[in-house]
Amino acid sequence: MSISIADVVNDDATLISRRAWSDPELYELEKRGIFGKAWLFLAHESQIRESGDFVQAYMGETPIIVSRGPDGAVYANINSCSHRGLPVCRSDHGNTTKFVCPYHNWNYDVTGKLVAIPQERHVKGRPDKSKLGLKAVPRVESWNGMIFGSFDPEIESLDDFLGDMRFYLDAFFARFPQGIEFYGAPQRWKINANWKLPVENQLGDVNHGPFLHAAVIPPEANAEVFELGLSVVPKPGHGATFRLMPEDAPVESVAWGFEGMATLLGGAEVQDYLREIQAQAKERVGPLRSRMKGLTYGVYPNLSFLWSNTAFKVSHPRGPGQVEYWSWSVVPADAPDDFKKIMRGNHTAFFGPGGILEQEDSEAWVQQFQGSKIDYAEDRPYFYGLGLGEEQERSDMPGLVSVTANEFYARHFFRRWRGALEAAQG
Numbered sequence: 001m002s003i004s005i006a007d008v009v010n011d012d013a014t015l016i017s018r019r020a021w022s023d024p025e026l027y028e029l030e031k032r033g034i035f036g037k038a039w040l041f042l043a044h045e046s047q048i049r050e051s052g053d054f055v056q057a058y059m060g061e062t063p064i065i066v067s068r069g070p071d072g073a074v075y076a077n078i079n080s081c082s083h084r085g086l087p088v089c090r091s092d093h094g095n096t097t098k099f100v101c102p103y104h105n106w107n108y109d110v111t112g113k114l115v116a117i118p119q120e121r122h123v124k125g126r127p128d129k130s131k132l133g134l135k136a137v138p139r140v141e142s143w144n145g146m147i148f149g150s151f152d153p154e155i156e157s158l159d160d161f162l163g164d165m166r167f168y169l170d171a172f173f174a175r176f177p178q179g180i181e182f183y184g185a186p187q188r189w190k191i192n193a194n195w196k197l198p199v200e201n202q203l204g205d206v207n208h209g210p211f212l213h214a215a216v217i218p219p220e221a222n223a224e225v226f227e228l229g230l231s232v233v234p235k236p237g238h239g240a241t242f243r244l245m246p247e248d249a250p251v252e253s254v255a256w257g258f259e260g261m262a263t264l265l266g267g268a269e270v271q272d273y274l275r276e277i278q279a280q281a282k283e284r285v286g287p288l289r290s291r292m293k294g295l296t297y298g299v300y301p302n303l304s305f306l307w308s309n310t311a312f313k314v315s316h317p318r319g320p321g322q323v324e325y326w327s328w329s330v331v332p333a334d335a336p337d338d339f340k341k342i343m344r345g346n347h348t349a350f351f352g353p354g355g356i357l358e359q360e361d362s363e364a365w366v367q368q369f370q371g372s373k374i375d376y377a378e379d380r381p382y383f384y385g386l387g388l389g390e391e392q393e394r395s396d397m398p399g400l401v402s403v404t405a406n407e408f409y410a411r412h413f414f415r416r417w418r419g420a421l422e423a424a425q426g
């Protein structure tokens with residue numbers, strides 16, 4: 001029996017069935033309709049600067065090797081031997097000239113080409129190696145150092161896919177003279193929850209802060225979010241939240257986005273660097289974006305950016321009931337090394353598997369996932385109607401804009417999700 005997706009998400013996406021987070025049949029449709037169709041984040045160019053550098057990644061459940069070829073180009077291949085399917089790359093990251101499969105030692109170069117079959121000298125026929133390379137991801141494109149791949153050869157350009165989300169991402173990236181870099185390896189851990197739960201949390205759900213994180217986030221920070229916070233949907237499925245600080249706000253109050261935490265961990269040096277960056281922000285990103293003090297962002301379908309903790313995260317699905325979450329510390333590329341280390345310390349103290357805030361979030365996701373499987377509650381979908389129709393266009397920034405309590409970011413996401421699953425159903 002095939003599911004009617006319209007029964008899972010109603011037309012205005014104000015009511016969403018619990019099955020959206022737990023049903024195996026819907027999960028199979030997500031694999032085809034979302035992870036097989038969208039641009040998916042793979043890596044940042046700063047992780048693979050030199051020829052032969054590589055990092056591992058995932059597109060949905062499919063393991064990927066992202067590498068820098070001798071020609072300087074970026075390659076993305078499925079990490080699975082063309083002979084019998086073993087992973088040919090066994091390290092999370094590194095530098096190499098070839099990937100050697102452990103089973104029968106077929107050799108692939110860093111671009112994914114098959115270069116040697118040790119056994120072929122003992123047989124008469126020579127297989128055509130040019131047809132036996134690793135399977136390449138059909139589309140790979142970068143924007144601002146962010147590398148994405150797609151399994152859909154016909155997909156629109158990455159620029160079009162991101163659309164006006166670039167305006168909001170650049171409010172952060174372009175603040176720094178040399179842009180940003182990913183600092184060190186990602187933290188990776190598994191959470192017994194559906195992949196959409198971390199995504200939704202980062203896409204726009206900043207209003208759980210004062211409640212779930214009451215013990216950690218100071219009341220004045222929460223008051224600022226309610227007073228000055230905005231939620232934007234530049235394109236359905238993407239989202240950005242930030243505080244739009246007043247024009248005459250002192251430089252310190254806009255300097256970063258986690259000023260309380262920077263004070264706690266960083267001390268005077270960090271404060272000085274941030275003040276200096278903020279003092280140039282108007283020139284670098286313009287008057288409006290210089291007033292943006294970021295909170296969280298989401299890029300459809302599963303990339304998140306937590307400005308206030310300078311982390312990029314990807315929510316990799318592992319069946320309907322588990323997510324493998326990856327989180328990278330992101331730092332200004334031109335910052336002093338000490339500063340970068342402090343930022344990474346800040347990242348791991350507050351988020352990641354041992355992070356004081358993310359442990360609280362993860363517990364909420366696990367409990368929501370449990371709530372999504374409760375028997376005899378199918379006639380009680382979740383309510384997503386807060387702020388319905390209150391979002392509006394503004395002349396000074398792209399997209400639909402509203403207060404952060406408006407759940408329109410999630411309604412837009414789930415309407416896109418519904419369309420993608422219906423298309424996959426055919």
Ligand code: FES
Pocket residue numbers: 081082083084085086101102103104105106
């Ligand atoms: S499975 Fe890779 S060489 Fe045989």
Ligand SMILES: [Fe+2]
Pocket residue numbers: 208209212213357361
């Ligand atoms: Fe949270």
